[in-house]
Amino acid sequence: MDSLWTDCDAMDDGTSDGSCSAPKRVFVTKNLYDSVNGIDRSIGDARCNAAVLAAGLPGTYVAWLSLYFAGPPEVWVDAADRIPEAEYRLVDGTLVADSKADLLDGSLDHAIDHDEYGAAITVPPSATNLVWSATNTDGTADWQTCTNWTGGGTYLGASFDTTSGAWTLGGAILDCSTIDTNGGAHLYCFQQ
Numbered sequence: 001m002d003s004l005w006t007d008c009d010a011m012d013d014g015t016s017d018g019s020c021s022a023p024k025r026v027f028v029t030k031n032l033y034d035s036v037n038g039i040d041r042s043i044g045d046a047r048c049n050a051a052v053l054a055a056g057l058p059g060t061y062v063a064w065l066s067l068y069f070a071g072p073p074e075v076w077v078d079a080a081d082r083i084p085e086a087e088y089r090l091v092d093g094t095l096v097a098d099s100k101a102d103l104l105d106g107s108l109d110h111a112i113d114h115d116e117y118g119a120a121i122t123v124p125p126s127a128t129n130l131v132w133s134a135t136n137t138d139g140t141a142d143w144q145t146c147t148n149w150t151g152g153g154t155y156l157g158a159s160f161d162t163t164s165g166a167w168t169l170g171g172a173i174l175d176c177s178t179i180d181t182n183g184g185a186h187l188y189c190f191q192q
């Protein structure tokens, strides 16, 4: 399976001509975190990279988090713009999406339900299937971002245990402080 992650661009025809690129890893964190992921989402990114370091995974990761900040000035950041064009796979190699477009078409090839160790998360012991996201199925930002990821406010729930668009936005309006009090939610982490 190791060869799966190597640079197929050089392997397929001996030259790095952009004809092929290695897949990127995506996982849902084993741990739960509160809604304070940072207005620039740097706290969320740091949480992903701490998980990656602990698990011994290669690469740098970003948290799947969008932002709407009422301002002024008003700021929108789409999670889709934070990840590269790539084929995405779970840590164990299971295909999630052939491309960014496939990731964002409302249906995953496989749920992002394995953590940074490659283990399936079950509920319990994770206690919740909720994931911080604030991102629409097409990868754009929703306006409810737990008060700009500073805590409190609301967001539309996302669940890791589905291949439907609810993996990133589920529809139910949830109170972020209540989730924090109950132990928090997971993060999706995407390799850069």
Ligand SMILES: [Ca+2]
Pocket (backbone or CB within 6 Å): 097, 101, 102, 103, 104, 105, 106, 107, 108, 109
């Ligand atoms: Ca798809």
